[in-house]
Amino acid sequence: QQQVKQSPQSLIVQKGGISIINCAYENTAFDYFPWYQQFPGKGPALLIAIRPDVSEKKEGRFTISFNKSAKQFSLHIMDSQPGDSATYFCAASGNAGNMLTFGGGTRLMVKP
């Protein structure tokens, strides 16, 4: 079964701290791993994505770390801000984004 397991379900971080969200997958055919951010009442928006040929990708305060042998990947948000408070979803797919399989989501709250 194609699953993506995400943890934690919720996370509280102080402003300026580091938020870390982890995901694990089972299907070795997955070759595309995006992270989405969703605010209440809005659709998910792509934050950052990685392919298995690299172990890390950084865009601004957001970094994906990827461990192919462990079938795990994580999102790090550096210098977390109250505006980062949202629900974050990891996802995975084969064929570059077709039929995304999403993790269960992490509700992040950044306290001022």
Next chain:
Amino acid sequence: KAGVTQTPRYLIKTRGQQVTLSCSPISGHRSVSWYQQTPGQGLQFLFEYFSETQRNKGNFPGRFSGRQFSNSRSEMNVSTLELGDSALYLCASRQVLDTGELFFGEGSRLTVL
């Protein structure tokens, strides 16, 4: 450039009825996908259309169907509604297949009573 537009944003139906949801993709995007979002099951892929053809289908019963028109606009239909169909239905578009980034709309929230 306008984003993905979904209509209606909110609707209430009763069990046994059917519903049609509409999605207008970003101009120039030819691929449209549909996802269901619920608190219990999370985000689940329904289907994807490209050039009026269904390319992929998720694990949903035949009551869920969709289509795409020549202008790339898409509709999805759910027949014989059940209480468990209450969800946020999200449409997403991208320019071509196999390029990754999906742009989501704000969704249509369906409540089945």
